[in-house]
Amino acid sequence: LGVGLAASRGPDEEKALGDAYNRIRSGSRRLDDSRRTLLESEELGLNVMCDLQGQRETILRTKGHLNDVDGNLDVSKKILNGLLSRMQSNNAMVWGLAIVLFIILVFVIYLKIQKVMATLR
Secondary structure (H helix, E strand, O other): OHHHHHHHOOHHHHHHHHHHHHHHHHHHHHHHHHHHHHHHHHHHHHHHHHHHHHHHHHHHHHHHHHHHHHHHHHHHHHHHHHHHHHHHHHHHHHHHHHHHHHHHHHHHHHHHHHHHHHHHO
């Protein structure tokens, strides 16, 4: 029966059958190419996701380091403010002591002048 059908086909039918076969084969090749492209795209996407994950971890580590640095800067600022306060207190004490010594010096000179004046009279 199959031989009879093949024999009963005309050249137009053979050409149409060949064209259909060629289209199926071409479609199959395009499908394979598309599948290959899809797999390459998937691999590329996975690589990009891995890179992004690594970058995210780096950013999070950097953020942690910056928080540590910020904390250290706060401590340093408090220490420097304490040192500034002590320096200002010490500076005020030095000026106060200088004024007291100046007053004592003036008083001693006054007493010496009084003694000299009393001796001259």
